[in-house]
Amino acid sequence: MTSLPPLVPVREPLAPDERRRAARHLLLGGFGPEAQARLAGARVVVIGAGGLGSPALQYLAAAGVGTLGIVDDDVVAPSNLQRQILHGPADAERAKTASAADALRAQRGGGLTVVEHRLRLDTTNARDLLTGYDLVVDGSDTFATRYAVSDAAAALGMPVVWGTVLGWDGQVSVWWSAAPDGRAITYPDVFGPQPPEGDSCETVGVLGPACGAVGSALAVEAVKLLTGTGDVALGRLLVYDARTSAWDTIPLAAPEIAAVARPGGDAGPEDVRGAEAGTGPAGGAPPAPAGVGTPGTLAARLPDGVLVVDVGRLPANVPEGTLVVRADLEALAAGDLPAALADHPSDAPIVVVCERGLRSRGAATLLTDLGWSDVSPAGPLVLA
Helix, strand or coil, rough: CCCCCCCCCCCCCHHHHHHHHCCCHHHCCHEEEEEHHHHHHHEEEECCCCHHHHHHHHHHHHHHCEEEEECCCCCCCCHHHCCCCCCCHHCCCCEEEHHHHHHHHHHHCCCCCEEEEEECCCCCCCCHHHCCCEEEEEEECCCCHHHHHHHHHHHCCCCCCEEEEEEEEEEEEEEECCCCCCCECHHHHHHCCCCCCCHHHHCCEEEEHHHHHHHHHHHHHHHHHCCCCCCCCCCCCEEEEEEEEEEEEEECCCCCCCCCCCCCCCCCCCCCCCCCCCCCCCCCCCCCCCCCCCCCCCCCCCCCCCEEEEECCCCCCCCCCCEEEEEEEHHHHCCCHHHHCCCCCCCCCCECCCCCCCCCHHHHHHHHHCCCEEECCCCEEEEC
């Protein structure tokens, strides 16, 4: 095991009440008061207060980190509560940064500074946002955000603890452009150029407790980096499979992208590139279902009696005379069905469409589970 030097200096000694609170840390071999004092002086920014950010923030606050920044532009929705454990039903429609900040302050009780950044991090603001922090924990849910974080952190020489969850699977690693001993490696070194956005938990689902497992692992990596204890996941990709509860380790060596990338640019094991505020994108456009059409088109001659269910964010253009109904994914999950869909015979065909063929796959799964036997997800919504 090779530890890295501590990322954070001892900025001031621990107060007696903080020593009492951290007693179980102080008993750890190789940890002790000095490591705890480094945590107390640490400044960590977490990207996303969702599925991964929630457990990461909670454990970092509980561990004794002195300053936590939270970056998120979203509000709390009921469908978040299955995994985003910082928020509760009473927080619906509140800014996630505010909800998370209140929960963390209540949890810690004192000695914690929380900085809310209610905005979406992008290439125009990333460097300014990260400046002044010691470490960034990236639990974001889009490739655009991940690459913006990576580029800004690389320019600042700042370590990134990164994670993602999609479906049953997760990944964790540490990126650091200024790592000592020739160990520098960044997110693009492994995953290559920025790809188009892909699947997310909104389109294929995510197991809530898997977010807890991966988010907790992010907090562990952050604590080790800040204090110079343990062996951080720099140069390693940790791959989690909730189906088996197994963690596998894949060694990485920049810039050998082939270490984890498959032909065509898709991600490595289980194709788990994504998170959502920790659960997010995981690949390219899906293949068209047999007999329906290719991405970008839908056969003009639809089966007799077909119902087109449009779950896109924009209305689809459908052949004239086609029976089409607009539906919301979360409403479908709740069993709140448009009348035309509820009245559609269970053995009659349904074709589900959306802009990019991603949401339609999730909707097709929901409709099949609700009892329809002939459901086909189509490609993007340009229907000819």
